[in-house]
Amino acid sequence: MSARLRLPDAVAVATAGLRARRTRTSLSALGIAIAVAAVVAVLGIAESAKADLLTQLGEQGNLLTVASAESVNGRTVSLPVTAAPMIARIPPVRTVTAVGSVDNIAVRRSRAIPKEQTGGMNVLATQASLPTTMSAHMLLGRFLDATAERYPVVVLGYEAAKILGIASLAVPTPILLGDHWFTVAGVLAPVAVAPEIDVAALISFGQAAQVFGRTAGPSRIYLRADPDQVADVAAVLTATTVPDGKDDVQVRHPSDLLVARIAAKGAFVGLFLGLGGIALLIAGVGVANIMVISVLERRGEIGLRRALGARRGHVAAQFLLESTLLTAIGGVLGVGLGVLATAIAARLGGDPVAIPPEAPLAGLAAALLVGALAGWYPALRAARLSPVEALRTL
Template sequence: MSAPRAGTTRGERLTPGRLSPGDVVRTGAAGLRARPARVILSALGIAIGIATMIAVIGISSSSREQLLRRLDRLGTNLLTVSPGRTMFGEEAELPGTALAMVQRIRPVRTAAATGGVEATVRRNNHIPDAVTGGIAVQAASTGLLTTLEGAVARGAWLNEATARQPAVVLGAEAARRLGLARTGVQVWMGGRWFTVIGILGPMPLAPEIERSALVGFPAAADLLGFDGHPTTIYERSSDATVEQVRAALPRTVNPENPEEVAVSRPSDALAAKAAAAGAFTGLLLGLGAVALLVGGVGVANTMVISVLERRKEIGLRRSLGATRGQVRLQFLAESLLLSGLGGAAGAVLGALATAGYALSRGWPPVVPPWAVGGAVAATLVVGTLAGIYPAMRAARLSPTVALAAG
């Protein structure tokens, strides 16, 4: 076999060199370094869109994680029993023996009750009765705090002795509305003074307790005219028996009219809230997508201007043997690098915004990996779409025309 010839003869065509991936990246990066201010401004639009999308998803996920952790901590085995409606549409009434009947159900671990009292609570007796502050007065059994797994923030909870005295325990919200931060003071309730012996902490599974002033059943009956009929019964059982107990409660509480008994699980509301934590995520993601679209338009505009400004460079490369495909690849690489720069900055900003907001609210900061992956994919799509037209326009330039225009 003869050795290859050192040169070429007339009629033979030179084969253009191939660009390695590293060459493509270096060529694209060189084009961006020549116009740093314009590159930063164009990348900023992409960064804002990506940061918005990641922050929206991250904050929503952090909120949902906080709610789910709270559910795990509070448990999902609490059931509440309340009066339903009679066949005539009127509000039914729970029997006075309802609590004792619930406590007889074998899987029930603990149960307690509250009953509505026709009275108002105010800081003093000079405030009109019409000014209630949205605070309800309720009779409470001594086992209520244990059943709700609540805590006393200040003072003490009702016991067998104080439940018979003019003593009151305030829910966290009730104390705030009354402007009370300590125990030992007196409030005017039902035409007489009651001493505040305790202030409760938050009760996420029983927000109605947070807005209530609680007195013992005996004191409510003797001093406030309470009729002894509970309005809400709280019950806890094991997780495995919750549904079994739930089915048995109506027949146990009111054997004659079980349809007049309503049973609910407070944790369902928190679970629904956790599921709805991303209800507005779609709308906010749409705003982020609009920002990303605007950023993509900015990238396309930058690349079109770059093609117009660099016609001489394009013509020179074409004259030196660069193919249309290589020119097209160069400008597409610039567009992808420009979008990638904005996407990386946006991902960092979005993660920082999520962490800052979540930590300020006491939430665990969560940025789902799929959100980052989606942001990367969106960046690549935007970069490709924004670079296609400028790249094709650059590739179509004739070397002669491009050099003459330069």
């Protein structure tokens, strides 16, 4: 009557081997866990960031911009003064706001800073409707209102505030625009579809005219249209902005920037997944090495089992199952760590936590596959041991 090895018995024998060498088992499982956590975290963090970008894309998909396609001596040619009111009359247009470049004005904290050190910041004249049209939010303070037309107050974009080192408005904070002092009234949150706003110091058109003598029309117009009629509105914007057709204008979808970011994140996911796969492969080689050592150390046990009737297949199954269980433990731990890392990264980045269901499954499946491959050679080597030679080590 041939000997049989039941699955519960095989599992008991395999787990006994793992429990007998707990430190070695823990370190080997930790290597697998780190690699699996990296794979799960890459997929989870990328999906969370993509979910945030898709949300923004849905919010900003009906935003359009109109700007002059020409420039003279590095300065943008202004649009007609009547452009914004004319665009606002297009029936599907919901909101309109305009900004105007105030050229060659340095933004500084003090006169000790040379005017040439601009830090990439610029000054824009803007209307009070900008936050509504751009779906922008205030981080600090308030946006420009009707009083800003008469008083020297400024709102900073997110990056401009960082460059100037302004993190609080608990006390009045003056900055220099050119040679004139303006009081900071607020700081905008990042505007993903308009990077030019993030690095700008925003003042009213009234102050731009009164202080800097700017009386030209806007340099750029932002508008929101009914989502179902964005293409129709875009088709008539050029003719509406310059009815005489003498000037050339550009009509753009700022949401194209978000689409490009989504594509870029997808490209980086493949790169980091490759690195995670390499880490998992290295961890698998470590498991294979540990299992070979385990076979050498347990030759006496193998010989005794063979002498008591265990077949070659039983011995091979024991070590193959032991290797697979070891990586399964690491895989489960790695999935948990990957999910935790994703949640922390999403919270810090302000993104929704979005983990694709296939990420934990792929991580666990990869761990089991690595365990099976890593245990194949040690199991085969253990099965080939002669009972007589193995018993000599007792």
